[in-house]
């Protein structure tokens with residue numbers, strides 16, 4: 113996968129060679145570590161499959177996913193190390209070509225950038241879980257931040273990209 117500006121490529125995530133540097137990078141970056149909570153469950157996002165974006169041969173972002181028993185794909189982690197340079201779109205375009213749909217993702221109420229980003233790619237909102245992040249912070253992961261950009265982080269929002277031609281209702 114290459115991006116319109118040409119210098120951005122996506123290659124498969126390889127747990128054996130990528131796990132250690134990515135674990136360190138994610139630990140100090142978006143999402144406070146590779147153990148992520150959603151739907152009341154803690155998961156290791158580095159156990160899945162994924163894509164690594166590289167700009168001029170250096171890591172520029174990561175998308176990780178896993179296939180669910182029902183055949184859908186959960187996007188478990190997405191982080192463009194530098195935003196607004198097409199990295200997120202490059203990763204998602206690559207992922208959408210590779211994985212079975214529907215593709216779903218859980219984000220949090222504060223993440224207006226992600227809500228914009230996913231909807232521009234065609235994702236639709238399908239669920240709001242009030243207080244799910246408060247519950248996760250209390251029961252599973254105390255390190256989840258309290259706020260971001262002046263917005264209290266409290267609720268989970270789930271978005272889905274259905275199969276082409278699927279009835280949106």
Ligand SMILES: CC(C)(COP(=O)(O)OP(=O)(O)OC[C@H]1O[C@@H](n2cnc3c(N)ncnc32)[C@H](O)[C@@H]1OP(=O)(O)O)[C@@H](O)C(=O)NCCC(=O)NCCS
Nearest residue numbers: 142190191192195196197198199200201219225226229232
């Ligand atoms: C949300 C996130 C993944 C989006 O990724 P991104 O790399 O910033 O997104 P892109 O650059 O591909 O696209 C965003 C906008 O940047 C602009 N853009 C895209 N390519 C660009 C380029 N080469 N130069 C300048 N601007 C560009 C466009 O306005 C684009 O929107 P559009 O393509 O829909 O018109 C990223 O902001 C991020 O990692 N956030 C923190 C982690 C996070 O919240 N992850 C999601 C958790 S659920």
